[in-house]
Amino acid sequence: MTTPLTSRFPYAKGPDGSRRLGYGADYNPEQWTREVWEEDVRLMREAGVNVVSLAIFSWARLQPTADTWDFGWLDEVMDLLHAGGIGVDLATATASPPPWLTTAHPEILPVTASGETVWPGARQHWRPTSPVFRAHALRLVREMATRYAGHPALVAWHVNNELGCHNIHDYSDDAARAFRAWLRARYTTLDGLNHAWGTAFWSQRYSDWEQLLPPRLAASHPNPTQQLDFKRFSSHALKEYLCAERDVLREITPDVPVTTNFMVMGGTKGMDYADWAGSGAVDFVANDHYVVPGPQDRDELSFSANLTSALADHRPWFLMEHSTSAVNWQPVNLAKRPGDLARDSLLHVAHGADAVCFFQWRQSAAGAEKYHSAMVPHAGPDSEVFRAAAGLGRTLSVLAPVAGTVREPARVAVLFDWESWWASEQDSHPTSLLDYRQEALDWYSALLAVGVRADIITTRTGLETYDVVIAPVLHMVPATLAKDLTRYAEGGGHLVTTYFSGVVDENDHIWLGGHPGALRELLGIRVEEFGPLLGDDSADLDNSTTGTVWTDRITVTEPDVRVLARYRTGAYAGRPAVTRRTTGSGSATYVSTRLGRAGLASLLPELLTAAGVESELPEAARGRVELAVRRSADARFLFLVNRTDAPVPLPGVRGEVLTGDVGTEGELVLPPREIAVLRRPLTT
Known part of the structure; x- marks a missing residue:
């Protein structure tokens, strides 16, 4: 990162000036009358709240028309919060353009791949590449920064909100122009682009930059590298917009740290947060996370918090949103069980969060999120939810010594790569059943099941500190990454990778000569043809595990490869299913099928023992x-x-x-x- 994150984190301070863990919520006072505001501050103090995010969806209130401003109400709220000892993470309010702007300038509205306009009526109805939207948004940002520069309540700036949640992929003419400019910068020449996109296929060769378009609705499968580059471009365009707001804020309030709330959770994959954080787009990392009930729900929470820590370079980060209880956007919205409000919050703290905030402070009486839980529910403060929230506030106060500490590195890492996620799940592949994030989560759950602590890392993280690196479905492996992984294993590290790994380079071109391509020589195996499985099919292994989704017809090519398991049933019965090659002072293991968390948990002990890794927990707790x-x-x-x-x-x-x-x-x-x-x- 360009700025040390710990020096820019907006810490709450105790009476003696010592750091405290942050605690609070999104606060939307514009939804309530002034009589409620003073009660809110009183209840915040009772609950131990010391920071709130403010003005996130307030553009229409702050700028009622193109030529009028109304900051009086926000001035009053800022002053009330400061008097109550509560810091403000002040949003730039640009997340949802007001009706007057979309009426005057409908050209700011996003367009879908099929050419449909995304109309107002919800939120995030704006194009990341629209110069008209940007001009109006940055005008608002400048007004806010100028007005609140020096306000004692201001502790951080909150750019927009959940960038890309609804508008990550825009196919408009604005996006097409920006996409062409991005492609020119990436490839320099049309010959370079034509090579990268493989345009000799299907007569797609381009002879002029103006011929290039986003991958709009096509008669068949769009060019795969065009799709991949559009994903890269879309993430970059949002990051560029984030930086445009950030630069205005830094110009006017250089001492106030700037962030935006990432969404490292579930299937949210359009934004390459490793790139955003690693390029210094924010001064500290913040994240939103919501639990989706299911058999791995808390493992997924731990996985996401762990990955957020990696984005923050294992320094403290800010949990900007999670829920006190039920949300409103799942098919069935379950209330949390007693104790889960605190447990979920503290699990984020365990993985590096130095601030814990909820959406939202007071549960809305109207609007699309009126059934979304809050710290003060519809029932009011005389409720189990509010009492639990106040109890968490007391716990976080006790945990003040944790503030400013860093996560201790583990000996095992699971490698997570956004570009492999994007590329491995594109169309025209051997199977549509592959789930990149689920495979990574299964390995993490399996490590938890054997009691071994692990870090989630990205391709920007150094590998040398880890005894074991697990790289599931590392589909996209440029030559430089292949060299890094080989160097890691030959230098004493123990690499584990899986099916559909090492298959393509950064242009989504196949590494020729047999799979797993870039990793073939390191692993000492060769796969001529993939063996994806139909949805109900499976293949048993001779180590009492069962594979689904995928199998590989493996040929061992090096004498130092040991077969750890073979297929017992299926088309490849008798062939290797799991192999390990000793290389240098380390090893490289290949798992050719999806074993699920239970199957991986039974395989892991042998892989970890080879690296001298064991659980730090007593056996009864593993x-x-x-x-x-x-x-x-x-x-x-x-x-x-x-x-x-x-x-x-x-x-x-x-x-x-x-x-x-x-x-x-x-x-x-x-x-x-x-x-x-x-x-x-x-x-x-």
Whole structure:
């Protein structure tokens, strides 16, 4: 990052000036009368709130017409919050253009791949590449920055909101012009572009830059590299817009840090956040995360928080949004069980969050999100939700010593790559059933199941500090990455990769000579033809696991390759299914089928033992407890998370109990779905 994140993080401060963990919510006072505002501040203090995000969807209120402004109400709210000791993460209010702007300038509205206009009536109805929208938005940003520069409540700027949530892919004429400019910068010449796009296929060769378009609705499958480049461009265009707002804010308020809320969660994949964070687009990383109920829901929360930590270079980050209870946008919106409000929040803290905020403070009485939970629900403060929120505030106050600490690196890493995600799931592939993120999550869940702590990393992260690097479905492997992975394994690291890895280069061109292409020599195997499975098909392995989705017809090409498992059934019965090659002082393992989290959990011990990696947890807690570690200059903070609905004993685990009802004498016991935080001196 261009700016050290820890020096730009908007820490809340205690009475003695020490750092505190941030706590709060999105606050939308414009939805309520002035009589409610003072009660809000009083209740915020009662709940331990010390920071709120303000004015996120306030453009129409702040600028009622093109030529009028109304900041009086926001001045009053800012002053009230400051008087209550509450800092403001002030949004630039550009997330949803007001009706007067879209009426006067409908050319700012996004266009779908099929040519349909995305009309007003919801939110994010604007084109990232529209010069008209940008001019109006930056005018608003400048007005806000000028007005609130120096306001004592202002602790951070919040650019727009959830950039790309609804408008990541715009196919308008504005987007087409910007796409051409991006392509010129990337390829310089049409010959370079024609080579990268493989335009000799289907008579697609371009002879003029003006012929280039986004991959709009076509008669058949659009050019795959055109699709991939449009994904790259779309992420870049949003980042460029983010930086345009950021630059205005830095010009006027250079001492106030700037961020925007990422959405590292579930299937949200259009924004390459590794690029956004790694290029210094923000001063500190912030994220929104919502749990989708299911068998791996809390593992997914842990995975996403862990990945957010990687984006923040393992420095503290800001949880900008999550929910106190039910959301409003899932097919069935389940309320959280008692204790889950705190558990979910503290699991983010375990993975590096130094601020915990909810959407939103007070539950809306009208609008599309009126059924979305909040810190103050429809029932008011005399409610279980508000009492739980206030209890969390007290817990976060106790955890003040954690503020400013960093996540302690693990010995195992799972490599996550946005471009492999995009490319591996495009059309015209061997199967449409492949799910990149699910494969990565399954490996993470399997590591949790064997009690081994792991980091989620990106291709920007150095590999050398890890004993084991797992790179599932690393589909896109440029030559430089192939060299890095080879160097890692030959230097003593233990690489594990899977089916459909190493297949293409950065232009989505096949590495010829047999699969897995760029990794073929390192792995010591060759695959002539893929063996995807139909939805209901499976193949049993001789290690008592079962593969689905994919199989490979593997030929071993090097004598130092050991076959760890073979197919017992299916078209490739008797052939290798899992191989490991010793190379240098390390190894390279290939898993040719989707084993799921249970199958991977049974395979992992052999892979980890080869690297000398074992669980840090007592045997009775392995698989039942997740461990995350943060550390300061003189202490380690152990976050112990009960993954089950039963109490779990922690024999031999010692430390000062900061929070968690685990007992203080004798053997510690972690209650069901509870998190305990222990502090140990570094010498222990």
